[in-house]
Amino acid sequence: MIKTFRFDNDTKEFSANSYVVGEKNGPCVVIDLGSTNERIINYIKENHTTCVGILLTHGHYDHIRGIKKFLEHYNCTVFVSEKDDEMLDNSRLNGSLMIDGSEKVVTLGTNRKYLLDDEDEISFYGGLLFFKVIETPFHTDGSVCYLCEKENALFTGDTLFKGSIGRTDLPNGKARLIKPSLEKLRKLDPKLVVYPGHGDSTTLEKELKENIYLNGGY
Numbered sequence: 001m002i003k004t005f006r007f008d009n010d011t012k013e014f015s016a017n018s019y020v021v022g023e024k025n026g027p028c029v030v031i032d033l034g035s036t037n038e039r040i041i042n043y044i045k046e047n048h049t050t051c052v053g054i055l056l057t058h059g060h061y062d063h064i065r066g067i068k069k070f071l072e073h074y075n076c077t078v079f080v081s082e083k084d085d086e087m088l089d090n091s092r093l094n095g096s097l098m099i100d101g102s103e104k105v106v107t108l109g110t111n112r113k114y115l116l117d118d119e120d121e122i123s124f125y126g127g128l129l130f131f132k133v134i135e136t137p138f139h140t141d142g143s144v145c146y147l148c149e150k151e152n153a154l155f156t157g158d159t160l161f162k163g164s165i166g167r168t169d170l171p172n173g174k175a176r177l178i179k180p181s182l183e184k185l186r187k188l189d190p191k192l193v194v195y196p197g198h199g200d201s202t203t204l205e206k207e208l209k210e211n212i213y214l215n216g217g218y
Helices: 039-047 082-089 095-098 175-186 204-210
Strands: 002-003 018-021 026-031 049-054 077-081 115-118 121-124 129-135 145-149 153-157 195-196
Touching: 002 039, 002 095, 018 039, 026 039, 039 049, 049 121, 049 129, 077 082, 082 115, 129 175, 195 204
Parallel strands: 026 049, 049 077, 077 115, 153 195
Antiparallel strands: 002 018, 018 026, 121 129, 129 145, 145 153
């Protein structure tokens, strides 16, 4: 079961989409956590036994801002690419200076963080919750997608959107890595549902047909 939280229309706090993945009345994980309001916390309390992990697609502030508050309720591990680890507590790299002019950072205890590499597999409760890590650097050095085959889902962060892809003009962005990163996604099952960091969900099949960055028009 996947629950989507959209924050794009929140004028007070622009944040990325967040996703809660897990069966009702069982454990769950959260993918990206950019909002500090308590909608996600309250949802988990009402529908799940606990949260066992926060999976980050990358380290930009609009994807990580809500972590500190969330960890006050759930003592779970934060998963992030080793290449984006520095962004979590660097206000210049994660964009918090640009977003609200402050030097807000997300500082985590070492016991709460797991550094990811390409093709890692994340498993909870004997595979009840299982994700494969696909490294797709270009939006940031450590951008990753999470493949959850059980849910027929691909969580793409700011790598792939409906009809578009993430930008490369922010710190740690590398336009030269767009094509090799997207080539990894082209090889996946086209029936996968794509859950992006911003905007509406889509399917990989639709993007392969209509997204210029995936269909060879770029």
